[in-house]
Amino acid sequence: MKNNKVNTEIHSNKDELDGKKKLIVNEYTAAEETSKKKIDNDKFNTNSASFISGFKSYHHLLRFLIAVIVIWCVIFFSVLILIKNYQEIGVQFTLNDKGFPVIAINNAPRIASVAVPANQVWVNTGLEFEPGQKAILHATGSVNLAIHHLVEAAELDFKPKFPWVGPDGSTINGMEKVYGTTGVYKDRSKVKLDSAAPYGFLLAYIGPKSKMPPSMYNPRPSEIKKVGNYGEIEYSSEQNEKGILYLVVNDDVLGPNDRDIYISNEKARKTSYGINAPTTVEMNSRWIEIEKENYWNIWYDDNIGNFVVHVQYLRNKNK
Numbered sequence: 001m002k003n004n005k006v007n008t009e010i011h012s013n014k015d016e017l018d019g020k021k022k023l024i025v026n027e028y029t030a031a032e033e034t035s036k037k038k039i040d041n042d043k044f045n046t047n048s049a050s051f052i053s054g055f056k057s058y059h060h061l062l063r064f065l066i067a068v069i070v071i072w073c074v075i076f077f078s079v080l081i082l083i084k085n086y087q088e089i090g091v092q093f094t095l096n097d098k099g100f101p102v103i104a105i106n107n108a109p110r111i112a113s114v115a116v117p118a119n120q121v122w123v124n125t126g127l128e129f130e131p132g133q134k135a136i137l138h139a140t141g142s143v144n145l146a147i148h149h150l151v152e153a154a155e156l157d158f159k160p161k162f163p164w165v166g167p168d169g170s171t172i173n174g175m176e177k178v179y180g181t182t183g184v185y186k187d188r189s190k191v192k193l194d195s196a197a198p199y200g201f202l203l204a205y206i207g208p209k210s211k212m213p214p215s216m217y218n219p220r221p222s223e224i225k226k227v228g229n230y231g232e233i234e235y236s237s238e239q240n241e242k243g244i245l246y247l248v249v250n251d252d253v254l255g256p257n258d259r260d261i262y263i264s265n266e267k268a269r270k271t272s273y274g275i276n277a278p279t280t281v282e283m284n285s286r287w288i289e290i291e292k293e294n295y296w297n298i299w300y301d302d303n304i305g306n307f308v309v310h311v312q313y314l315r316n317k318n319k
Contacts, residue, residue: 169198
């Protein structure tokens with residue numbers, strides 16, 4: 001019994017000591033937090049006082065605050081006006097039916113971008129033109145019109161026989177040297193879309209919807225327009241109907257009456273194909289297959305690359 005009484009007193013004294021320790025810790029923590037808050041408040045008051053002391057008087061401070069409020073009001077209402085004008089102007093960002101991006105204002109196209117693959121005979125851009133409508137075209141990119149020579153040169157680490165060209169087309173040292181009007185294979189220039197423009201040159205055509213569109217079956221419509229890197233085009237229509245813009249990379253397209261141009265002479269073939277040039281008999285056999293398949297765009301299928309053309313509509317003089 002006596003031992004139990006001693007143990008009870010010991011535990012009671014221990015609990016009392018623990019309670020006093022917790023009380024002391026809590027008081028210290030509270031004092032520390034109070035001191036920290038006082039320091040923060042002193043810093044705030046000091047910074048505030050420093051900021052205010054930068055002004056000569058509270059009158060100047062009031063002017064400063066009023067100026068800040070005025071500036072924010074001007075910015076806020078300017079943004080509101082811009083949004084309202086934007087909505088009233090009616091600016092639209094869309095993709096046309098051919099998938100090309102167009103920026104229009106009140107449903108009238110203003111700016112567009114189109115891609116022109118080198119292996120396609122006339123690209124229908126889907127961009128409409130009113131009679132009298134003008135546009136400026138800017139073109140970038142590069143194409144190669146002889147991928148087989150490109151591959152051969154890459155395999156041998158040689159410089160390509162026919163280099164890559166931009167929208168202004170091949171130079172006299174490129175395809176024009178062989179296939180141009182003075183080249184050894186000059187007959188091929190007769191089946192070029194535009195014989196007066198270099199190979200690889202960017203061409204344009206705007207045709208009314210009622211006429212047959214340009215294609216490998218109608219490769220040389222009248223009024224083909226030369227564009228190159230930069231050019232201005234205009235659409236005119238006697239029937240006063242809308243036209244569609246078509247673009248193409250200048251190259252050769254065959255037709256049913258172009259057998260002799262395709263087969264050519266032996267010298268021209270060796271210049272074009274190299275030492276492994278096909279014989280006249282082989283070329284005749286190939287021509288039979290071309291006629292059978294209507295494969296008139298055979299010389300477009302060995303093209304690679306594309307041009308990106310930015311179209312900027314100008315104010316229509318008839319509007």
